[in-house]
Amino acid sequence: MTVVELKGVSKQFRGGTLALQGIDLTVEPREFVSLIGPSGCGKSTLLRVIGDLIPPSEGTATVNGKTAERARRDRDYGIVFQQAVLYDWRTVAKNIELPLELLNWDRRRRKERVAEMLDLVELGGFEGHHPWQLSGGMQQRVAIARALSFEPALLLMDEPFGALDEMTRERLNSELLRIWAETGSTVVFVTHSIPEAVYLSTRVVVMSARPGRIAEVIDIDLPQPRESEIREDARFFELVTRVREALIRGGVEA
Amino acid sequence: MTRVLRDWLPVLVVFAAGMLLWQFALAPWLGQFLLPTPAQIVKSLHTHWSVLWHAGWFTLEEALGGFAIGCGLGIVAALALARWRRLSGALMPYFIAANAVPIIAFAPIMNNWFGLLNPHSKMAIAAVLCFFPVLVNTTRGLTSVRPEAIELMRSYAASEVEIFRRVRIPTALPFIFTGLKVATVLSMIGAIVGEYFGGSIQALGVQIENSVTLFDLPLAWAAIVVASSMGIAFYALIGVVERFTMSWARNGVQQ
Numbered sequence: 001m002t003v004v005e006l007k008g009v010s011k012q013f014r015g016g017t018l019a020l021q022g023i024d025l026t027v028e029p030r031e032f033v034s035l036i037g038p039s040g041c042g043k044s045t046l047l048r049v050i051g052d053l054i055p056p057s058e059g060t061a062t063v064n065g066k067t068a069e070r071a072r073r074d075r076d077y078g079i080v081f082q083q084a085v086l087y088d089w090r091t092v093a094k095n096i097e098l099p100l101e102l103l104n105w106d107r108r109r110r111k112e113r114v115a116e117m118l119d120l121v122e123l124g125g126f127e128g129h130h131p132w133q134l135s136g137g138m139q140q141r142v143a144i145a146r147a148l149s150f151e152p153a154l155l156l157m158d159e160p161f162g163a164l165d166e167m168t169r170e171r172l173n174s175e176l177l178r179i180w181a182e183t184g185s186t187v188v189f190v191t192h193s194i195p196e197a198v199y200l201s202t203r204v205v206v207m208s209a210r211p212g213r214i215a216e217v218i219d220i221d222l223p224q225p226r227e228s229e230i231r232e233d234a235r236f237f238e239l240v241t242r243v244r245e246a247l248i249r250g251g252v253e254a
Numbered sequence: 255m256t257r258v259l260r261d262w263l264p265v266l267v268v269f270a271a272g273m274l275l276w277q278f279a280l281a282p283w284l285g286q287f288l289l290p291t292p293a294q295i296v297k298s299l300h301t302h303w304s305v306l307w308h309a310g311w312f313t314l315e316e317a318l319g320g321f322a323i324g325c326g327l328g329i330v331a332a333l334a335l336a337r338w339r340r341l342s343g344a345l346m347p348y349f350i351a352a353n354a355v356p357i358i359a360f361a362p363i364m365n366n367w368f369g370l371l372n373p374h375s376k377m378a379i380a381a382v383l384c385f386f387p388v389l390v391n392t393t394r395g396l397t398s399v400r401p402e403a404i405e406l407m408r409s410y411a412a413s414e415v416e417i418f419r420r421v422r423i424p425t426a427l428p429f430i431f432t433g434l435k436v437a438t439v440l441s442m443i444g445a446i447v448g449e450y451f452g453g454s455i456q457a458l459g460v461q462i463e464n465s466v467t468l469f470d471l472p473l474a475w476a477a478i479v480v481a482s483s484m485g486i487a488f489y490a491l492i493g494v495v496e497r498f499t500m501s502w503a504r505n506g507v508q509q
């Protein structure tokens with residue numbers, strides 16, 4: 001079953017800004033779809049329409065065959081933002097546990113799942129730390145663990161590594177691919193980094209700004225699983241160039 | 255230990271120097287009718303200890319009562335204002351305006367309403383003084399949550415009550431404590447100033463007022479020392495509660 005289906009989605013904000021216009025997009029199970037475009041192209045808005053955090057002005061958003069609102073109420077997706085948005089008064093373990101508490105899981109099951117999640121993001125031993133004791137990269141791993149803790153079918157990510165340094169970002173990219181493979185989830189990923197989009201995705205959706213539209217969709221046919229060395233592959237460079245040219249055609253001054 | 259000494263030594267030196275200056279220069283120069291010496295104040299404190307101690311408790315109880323009522327109402331009102339933005343839009347201008355009013359001017363009115371000798375009149379003054387800073391600070395705290403923190407809770411289909419309980423209130427805690435600390439000072443001011451307009455002979459403010467009238471200035475100053483000590487202790491107590499409640503906060507000891 002199609003995970004995300006957008007039909008004719010437009011969004012006009014109250015001030016009159018046309019953030020999105022006529023967006024049609026489908027995301028199939030196990031896909032990793034990146035939305036890339038210049039700032040102000042509405043990619044974060046689009047992600048929030050999928051997550052029913054912003055209602056579209058026109059068109060429909062369907063998630064797992066349900067309305068986006070129904071899907072949100074059923075906790076069908078987990079979300080990760082550019083800032084980790086961890087709660088300072090909760091320890092790492094308690095932050096990961098938060099959605100499970102809201103889902104009324106019993107204590108034992110929660111503890112087990114938190115331990116699994118800490119293993120998944122390789123943060124074993126940090127469960128008792130408070131967020132401010134962690135580096136930016138570690139905080140973002142906690143946010144990913146929290147988003148995945150209740151096993152949502154869909155993971156929405158809004159520039160999750162945008163605030164990190166290049167080395168940390170590359171390491172977390174590889175880690176995300178491993179997690180994606182291990183959990184079998186579907187990912188919609190917002191970024192403005194071309195190499196990041198190409199490295200991670202099965203499909204890259206290039207958007208243009210004002211109004212936000214889909215300019216081009218590029219299939220990324222790099223083999224799976226992907227090792228970090230693939231970044232030095234000729235095919236990788238070809239695809240980076242294709243995305244870059246699509247962005248420029250879409251009206252981005254590089 | 256040496257570190258504690260190093261941090262506090264300058265403070266103690268300044269205190270000692272100040273006291274010496276007061277004892278041997280300032281007070282003799284001004285004369286004892288204008289300013290008694292620290293030694294005279296300490297002596298008076300010692301002589302009238304029992305009366306002052308009871309007067310201090312009497313007034314502190316008024317302050318505590320007013321503090322509890324004023325802060326309690328302030329926090330409840332802030333929760334309502336943060337929950338219903340319409341209400342906030344309609345009422346906030348009045349609260350801000352009321353906050354700028356020298357509320358202490360209402361003290362005689364409160365004495366009139368609740369009875370001059372009744373501690374409730376002083377509690378009412380203290381409560382009104384405490385209400386606004388707690389309300390304004392708490393509201394600011396409750397509404398200063400980052401949008402993503404709310405979006406995250408909405409993505410979990412959390413109810414409005416859960417968002418308050420798990421995000422807004424914990425985020426607001428530092429703001430609430432700032433308000434409460436301001437309120438400790440205001441509640442003492444409210445109680446004592448209320449007593450200046452008349453009250454039970456047991457009250458500290460009345461003691462200060464009477465001893466000035468009788469030219470027993472060392473006693474007046476001794477009463478002020480008691481009032482100050484209680485005010486500082488109250489403030490410090492809230493500080494301790496704050497540190498205990500927010501033990502998760504970064505205490506400067508990082509990693």
